[in-house]
Amino acid sequence: xxxxxxxxxxxxxxxxxxxxxxxxxxPLMADALDGFDKVAGNHEQRIKKMRTEILYKTRQGNKHxxxxxxxxxxxxxxxxxxxxxxxNDNQPAKENIAKELILPETKQPEIKQPETEQPEVKQPPxxxxxxxANVNKEKEQDSTPLSYVRKEVAVVNETIDTDKSxxxxxxxxxxxxxxxxxxxxxxxxxxxxxxxxGTNTGVSSxxxxxxxxxxxxxxxxxxxxxxxxxxxxxxxTNRTMLVAMKEESAMLEDVTVVAFGTQKKENxxxxxxxxxxxxxxxxxxxxTKTKKNVKSNPVIxxxxxxxxxxxxxxxxxxxxxxxxxxxxxxxxxxxxxxxPVNIRVKKSLCPEADKESVRLLEQGPxxxxxxxxxxxxxxFKF
Amino acid sequence: xxxxxxxxxxxxxxxDKYKNSGDTEYFGILYNRYIPLLYGVCLKYFADADxxxxxxxQIFENIFPKILQYEVKTFRTWIYSVAKNHCLQTxxxxxxxxxxxxxxxxxESDEILNLLExxxxxxxxxxxxxxxxxxxDKQQNTIRRFFMEKMSYQDIxxxxxxxxxxxKSYIQNGKRNLKICIEKNNK
Numbered sequence: 167x168x169x170x171x172x173x174x175x176x177x178x179x180x181x182x183x184x185x186x187x188x189x190x191x192x193p194l195m196a197d198a199l200d201g202f203d204k205v206a207g208n209h210e211q212r213i214k215k216m217r218t219e220i221l222y223k224t225r226q227g228n229k230h231x232x233x234x235x236x237x238x239x240x241x242x243x244x245x246x247x248x249x250x251x252x253x254n255d256n257q258p259a260k261e262n263i264a265k266e267l268i269l270p271e272t273k274q275p276e277i278k279q280p281e282t283e284q285p286e287v288k289q290p291p292x293x294x295x296x297x298x299a300n301v302n303k304e305k306e307q308d309s310t311p312l313s314y315v316r317k318e319v320a321v322v323n324e325t326i327d328t329d330k331s332x333x334x335x336x337x338x339x340x341x342x343x344x345x346x347x348x349x350x351x352x353x354x355x356x357x358x359x360x361x362x363x364g365t366n367t368g369v370s371s372x373x374x375x376x377x378x379x380x381x382x383x384x385x386x387x388x389x390x391x392x393x394x395x396x397x398x399x400x401x402x403t404n405r406t407m408l409v410a411m412k413e414e415s416a417m418l419e420d421v422t423v424v425a426f427g428t429q430k431k432e433n434x435x436x437x438x439x440x441x442x443x444x445x446x447x448x449x450x451x452x453x454t455k456t457k458k459n460v461k462s463n464p465v466i467x468x469x470x471x472x473x474x475x476x477x478x479x480x481x482x483x484x485x486x487x488x489x490x491x492x493x494x495x496x497x498x499x500x501x502x503x504x505x506p507v508n509i510r511v512k513k514s515l516c517p518e519a520d521k522e523s524v525r526l527l528e529q530g531p532x533x534x535x536x537x538x539x540x541x542x543x544x545x546f547k548f
Numbered sequence: 549x550x551x552x553x554x555x556x557x558x559x560x561x562x563x564d565k566y567k568n569s570g571d572t573e574y575f576g577i578l579y580n581r582y583i584p585l586l587y588g589v590c591l592k593y594f595a596d597a598d599x600x601x602x603x604x605x606q607i608f609e610n611i612f613p614k615i616l617q618y619e620v621k622t623f624r625t626w627i628y629s630v631a632k633n634h635c636l637q638t639x640x641x642x643x644x645x646x647x648x649x650x651x652x653x654x655x656e657s658d659e660i661l662n663l664l665e666x667x668x669x670x671x672x673x674x675x676x677x678x679x680x681x682x683x684x685d686k687q688q689n690t691i692r693r694f695f696m697e698k699m700s701y702q703d704i705x706x707x708x709x710x711x712x713x714x715x716k717s718y719i720q721n722g723k724r725n726l727k728i729c730i731e732k733n734n735k
Contacts (some may be wrong), residue, residue: 169584177702186700190661194628198588203712207597213587216604217580223608224576 169195172210173202208467215352218375222346225406343379345407345431347371347389357412358391363398462500462536475532475544481520482546492514497523500540504532511540519546559623569615575615577606578623586631595636607634661723664695679729687722690715 168181189196202209347358354375361368362384371394373378379387381403389397394411464471495513498506506527511520523544533540554562554577566574583604590600607630611618620626664676680688689708694700694715699707704715 169588172585173588178700178706179703180698180700182700182702183694183698187661189693194585194589197592197628197632198585201588201591201593201600204595205591205597205600209587209591209597212597212601213584216583216587216601219605220580220583220608221573221576223612224574224579225570483696 341403460536487516690718691722
């Protein structure tokens with residue numbers, strides 16, 4: 167699509183001319199081009215992110231109904247490993263309908279039915295066709311009783327993990343697993359290896375980050391991708407699993423394995439730097455786990471920031487710096503106004519290069535406010 | 549759902565598929581087609597990437613539950629007006645009075661466009677060519693560059709040293725003058 171070229175900032179060539187001529191006849195196109203001319207930024211990434219989210223939402227839309235039915239049918243609800251058990255369904259009506267339709271089929275008298283906290287609102291189905299179609303599908307799949315793990319949000323972190331996994335009853339899973347692998351910004355990651363832990367059964371995520379694993383009795387999957395931290399999480403066949411991977415360079419924080427829509431902002435933010443230094447001075451009585459750790463990022467995005475550094479750097483000509491090659495490392499904080507403050511040189515190259523790095527940072531684009539120290543590298547090649 | 553197949557489907561086909569099958573992913577695919585355009589429109593109104601992104605997602609949330617209740621004949625024009633209205637409403641709510649109705653812009657000279665778009669230099673409308681010759685230099689130059697040599701605005705900026713805004717206004721004025729000239733000659 168040529169528009170994407172335009173969005174990337176390309177303004178030359180016949181294809182762009184074609185787009186510009188098209189805009190003369192199409193007000194929607196004209197407005198859009200004006201918009202992209204008006205605001206600079208990493209629009210491509212935002213668009214990717216939105217597209218992933220929309221696709222996820224609309225796929226989830228189909229799955230929603232399936233999920234409610236399956237819960238009703240199986241009755242058994244188990245909290246996942248280290249997970250929070252949430253029951254904040256927005257669509258109570260649908261669940262109740264599903265229950266009514268399915269309940270006579272269930273054959274698990276020995277299992278107690280946990281009370282759900284749903285308001286007993288009974289409404290006629292708004293889309294009878296839709297519900298019916300999906301219920302039928304579900305019935306086929308559910309000819310035998312099944313236990314289900316329901317995880318709305320699973321924040322896997324290693325400390326909690328070990329405690330609770332012992333309490334967990336063994337689970338049997340059936341059916342294939344589908345999911346999507348994304349980075350901390352929600353951008354799909356192709357080529358991630360998704361395997362059942364401890365086996366050789368696995369697939370890799372496709373171009374759009376999606377994967378589909380064949381059915382297995384394994385309880386855990388492991389997702390690996392070079393440059394990202396390994397993610398392990400419990401199998402969930404009830405929904406499209408969302409696997410959010412974190413770049414390896416960042417400090418060991420909680421791995422973010424979060425469902426869309428409930429992901430905490432501080433977990434979503436990636437980092438521009440090759441290394442992020444966690445604030446070592448945090449000696450609050452509050453543990454660092456509960457403290458909000460907000461990482462700063464360049465407002466214009468990492469890539470644009472790198473570009474800014476590259477295009478604005480002035481190579482020092484002094485004797486001191488002659489023949490020196492390498493990088494200056496700076497540490498700084500970001501204040502509420504988004505400006506870098508308290509800038510210190512962590513690794514010096516030569517006085518002039520250090521000075522130039524600080525100048526670039528001080529005069530450079532804004533950062534998103536945060537409460538963690540950031541470390542950046544400014545590379546010098548003479 | 550075969551994704552490759554959906555690529556060739558028209559907007560309206562996708563809507564029909566959604567309507568008939570109840571599979572919401574069809575609507576997701578359709579909306580995704582428009583995300584770059586809608587996001588661009590929002591950028592124009594808000595001049596802010598975050599706000600625009602929010603708006604694009606909000607528009608989706610607004611129409612997704614009830615899209616099937618609307619009678620949408622042409623999705624493109626429909627979604628465009630939905631997006632514009634959403635942006636204007638948001639701006640009004642924020643009491644941000646600074647907005648311009650962009651729609652007053654030039655979409656009028658279609659016939660000139662059509663004439664200019666025609667390929668095959670030999671048979672190009674003789675009157676048109678005469679009229680182009682009569683245009684002031686800068687207008688003439690940019691019109692030729694843009695419509696015949698198929699150079700983008702930026703290409704023209706690069707080669708002729710005008711600013712983008714100059715290029716746009718030369719083309720716009722050139723088109724208007726051409727229209728006047730052609731109408732005169734056709735009488």
